[in-house]
Amino acid sequence: MTQTDATPDASAKPKLGRRRDHSRDPEILEAALDVLAETGYEGMTIDMVAARAKAGKATLYRRWASKPDLVIDAVACMKATDIDYASPPDTGTxxxxxxxxxxxxxxxxxxxxxxxxxxxxxxxxxxxxxxxxxxxxxxxxxxxxxxxxxxxxxxxxxxxxxxxxxxxxxxxxxxxxxxxxxxxxxxxxxxxxxxxxxxxxxxxxxxxxxxxxx
The missing domain is CATH 1.10.357 (Tetracycline Repressor; domain 2)
Known part of the structure; x- marks a missing residue:
């Protein structure tokens, strides 16, 4: 039986979708924290975060399905200060x-x-x-x-x-x-x-x- 054009080729690889670019995630998460600190969770919107990060709203929704998801990631990824809290200074007193x-x-x-x-x-x-x-x-x-x-x-x-x-x-x-x-x-x-x-x-x-x- 001859394979027709309508018959799928088992050896063909499925086409991959466009790879998501996560390089801007740190900027977006920082923007989310800024908005969160200023407005609180109830007042915060994805639009506000997108505007602060200078990113498209669709970009945020591709990465985070909801506002809670974005907030949880932002809080979990908060940057540390100049102090290494795991090894605080030892001055002797x-x-x-x-x-x-x-x-x-x-x-x-x-x-x-x-x-x-x-x-x-x-x-x-x-x-x-x-x-x-x-x-x-x-x-x-x-x-x-x-x-x-x-x-x-x-x-x-x-x-x-x-x-x-x-x-x-x-x-x-x-x-x-x-x-x-x-x-x-x-x-x-x-x-x-x-x-x-x-x-x-x-x-x-x-x-x-x-x-x-x-």
Whole structure:
């Protein structure tokens, strides 16, 4: 039997669709975070993100099927600051370690993260996966670094072995969250140093310095 033109050739390879270009994903995700911090989840639209990223709306929908998908990816891919939170500075003292993490880029980054967190608060209850991404990207890096410096201080014998590391690791971030989101005041170096000297150090039995030029 002779193969006709209508008979498919089993050896023919199917034509591939146009390969998607993901090179602009970082720009789009950054734009999504900017819009999210400014408008909140409810006010955010795909059109806003496309305009901010100078990308076509169709480009976004080819990559992310919905706004929740885009937000989850954006939060999970938030850029780190200039601090390596996995290996925070080791200055030899608890106060020195905590102060070494108080840098202008990290302060600005932390304030932005808080605004992003506020922006997604209404969605977290409906999307547990977003809550997980938010904790991993917005909360855990700084809390994890704090755990490291507190445990170092315990190992040095600088603070008691029974120090509540978990609670103290969240104390600074919690106060910063209240200041930025509830009081609508900016995160500043002065505020963070005051938190370290007047709240965290006394909480572990260390006296704050008489006067500090930090």
């Amino acid at each position: 608890l106060r020195g370690d905590l102060l070494a993490m108080v840098r202008t880029p990290s302060i600005k980054d932390s304030e932005r993260k808080l605004k992003v967190m506020a922006g997604i608060a209404s969605m977290i209850a409906r999307a547990p996966e977003l809550g997980e991404a938010a904790r991993a990207a917005l909360v855990e890096p700084r809390a994890g670094a704090n755990r490291i410096v507190f445990r170092r201080a315990i190992e040095r014998g600088e603070i008691p072995a029974d120090t509540d590391v978990e609670t103290l690791s969240m104390l600074g971030p919690a106060l910063a969250t209240y200041r930025v989101l509830m009081l609508q005041q900016p995160m500043t170096r002065e505020f963070m140093v005051e938190t370290i000297d007047r709240i965290i150090l006394p909480a572990v039995g260390l006296a704050p310095p008489e006067a500090s030029a930090d």
